[in-house]
Amino acid sequence: MPDSEDAARRKAQEARLEKTWETPSGWRYWSAVNNTEVGLWYTATSFLFFLFAGALALLVRAQLAVPDNDLISASLYNQAFTLHGTAMMFLFAVPIFEAVAILLLPTMLAARDLPFPRLSAYGYWCFLIGGVFVMGSIFFNAAPDAGWFMYPPLTTDPKLTGIGADIWLLGLSFIEVASIAAAVELIVGVLKCRPPGMRINTMPLYCWYVLIVGGMILFAFPPLIAGDILFELERLAGWPFFDASRGGDPVLWQHLFWIFGHPEVYIVFLPSIALLAMIVPTFARRPIIGYSWIVLAAVGTGFLSFGLWVHHMFTTGLPAISLGFFSAASEAVAIPTGVQIFVFVATMLAGKMTRSTPMLFAAGALAIFVFGGLTGVMVAIAPFDWQAHDSYFVVAHLHYVLIGGMVLPLFAGAYYYYPLIMARKLSDRIGRLVFWLMFLGFNIAFFPMHFTGLRGMPRRVFTYPGGIGWDWLNLISSAGAVLFAAGVLLFTWDAIWGIRRRADSPRNPWGAGTLEWLNPIPGPDYGVRSVPAIASRYPLWDDPELPRRVDEGREYLPDAEEGKRETLVTSVLDARPIQCLRVPGNSFMPMIAAVLTGAVFILTTFHLYWTGLAFGVAAILSILAWLWRGTAMVPEKHEKDIGRGVRLPLYASGIRSVGWWAMFITMTGDMTAFASLVFSYFYFWTIHPVFPPLDAAGLPMGPGLLWPGVALLAALGAWGAMLWARARNTAGQAGGLRLGLLAAVLLALASGGAMLMGPWANGLEPTTHAYPAAVWVLLGWAALHLAVGVIMTLYALARSLAGKLTREHDIDIHNVVLYWHFAAITAVVTLATVALFPLLA
């Protein structure tokens, strides 16, 4: 082909890509769902919450600067420290991981977008609404005020806590939905959306971390959601899960909270360390030493972090042998954590380090984190913790770990990735000043707290008397906090205003080797010009011609002939191309669905149940409308040419479809929440000598055997009907499919009704005792899953009637059946637990 013709063809391709992936302008900008926009909003919003929570910390430090201070009231102080912790954890640390991952992951994978862009957008809007709701409460003097871990019985009493605890529980449950949505998106993104040839042993380490953290979210967040459900039922309906006078136990909440809370520390730590794993090799000018060791560390930490939760509960009076297990695991986790540090240090020593602002932050982060890790080893030893528990020593420890392990690496990442996202570098001169202000400010603020703690100052006191050895230490801490804040403000100024005076950064400004630096700066809306085949861990170092080939559209997917947004799906281990995935475009639907879902949570907070229910129905309808128009779309042809002579199918169902994986991952999280409820039930068994307790007539309470038996048969029948329906569809019999779906709906409704009839007919009153409450909540959970199954089944029926679900195009039925596998397991385990276990006990 002559050069001029080739150039014209390329121009036309670029124009089509440009138009297909164009960011909408005007007010429609907010309908964008592409990762570049959503990731940016997400990052900016969580950074704003960080600034807000930081301002609350300054308020706390101002109050504590001198003894007997009356700057703010005890009540406002309580709200300030509670919101500070809550916001830093739930509105900053976790969301900014999701935000940065949504922003960076597609660039590292040279993907046009992640597989579920609208899900990311939905997650973002949920996060924004929930975050504003929780943070806004302080302006109405209604913020939660019982500490970020909300221990009952202080918090279960509505008179004592006002509406603050409800805002915490419902607002944050809502945000957890966003986290799980992000986890689904990121796991499927890493496993299925890598560029061709980017095998599991050559993918960037950041992807490994994202994969592990996504998995951890699925096992860590659901126990808290389960706990929130129990907590709200106690506050709103008087079901006494945590009320010792009616058979409950406040320690159960501590278990559920910390099964979430401890892994969460690693959920925020690992993604930040992941940024260092990208930064260090770039400035050491060599590949990372010990790639496999980093994988060991990430996977090992991911697992071990789930065996640590009781180390937050060493003083609750659990038997020493239980404490011993958790103490041992807490020491063991130091091994993989240390391995990561050694890998970074080894890479730095073996390479030729160049001085840079990101590395300055990285080095400072490692120094602070190592110090926090050492005090962590101290407090992991139970007898030491008995002395230090709830003192400022612990406050110092946790800030060393979180600021060294999470905040400073994130700032290193900000300096490193700013040119990629905002097209300009942050100032190195200001950066050094920011670093020293933050580094010195941090140490001046938090190092003395070790001594304030050892001298006996408990955390969360709003003031203290003078002359008991705490005065100077507190004053120094407050001064340090001001320095630290000055550093953060200077950074913020540079990030927003400072960069305006600078020129655009050159392409790949740091000379990095990984794919995120492949694109020109500023990059086009569509991401990469063409998706390259990858053959090494540092493709930009190993293949200097790669950017030219990509720019010239000589790699995969260089065009958007049909004007549809497309990205590649590849196999899990070896990234062989298997599908050209059409992803949905911009839409207001995710925002509308999030507003409606948010309304349900907010109205419930204010006890407006009927209005809340109406919004709930509207939210479900909006989600169905979004799914109907944006998922399992039937393509106009079976396959297409993606360039370089490769043809790929446009439609894939069952285990080959990304939707199936999303359902599987979501339901894994759902199972974890269910397991937490089952755990609660058995927890009550362990604390009660007689279980189930006896009723007024002296007989054991229980839902009986009749109704649970009916429910079990009907649930299994519904599940069988779904399997049959799927088989009929595969055989090409639409009539059989529809009949099976209808039968499943009827049987599921019958099963759900029978489940609720069991405790109802046997007079189990959930407000009298934790046992009937636990039975009701388990059966209610299972019945709710059947109800959701009914909605999905009716949706599949409607899709079949509309001709969108056929033998060839059967994504929906496969995904709904997958859901039913999990719903059936939930039903069987629930019924066995509530009906059969009492016979054994």
Add this chain to the structure above:
Amino acid sequence: MLIHNRRHANLWTLLAPPAIWAIHFLLCYVAAAIACAKGGGPWVDLTTLRWVILGITIPALGLILVAGQQARRHWGFGTDDPPHDQATDEDRQHFLGYATLLLCALSFVSVIFVAMPAITIADCR
């Protein structure tokens, strides 16, 4: 079986050794929690529980060793040094084997860590 006789390493074989640690940990925790909650007071003698913990620790360690054997085989018995960064089936297999082997070592040590309290703690105080 996941930890034995697998021809190819994958993500599941990678996760198997720490999963064995997790199951061992959970069993120890649940067994101790039940023994103490249902035993009737802080002075309950835990001799039986300590034997039970030994009884689950030895199989757990054995399974991790088996998984380690397989991982070594997937690694190619160390004939090829890391970093295993080539885009080939062989290097992918060697990398997964090596990372799994490292995880076996970590899981092995962690299982011993978790079992150690049973050596010294004899009652539920």
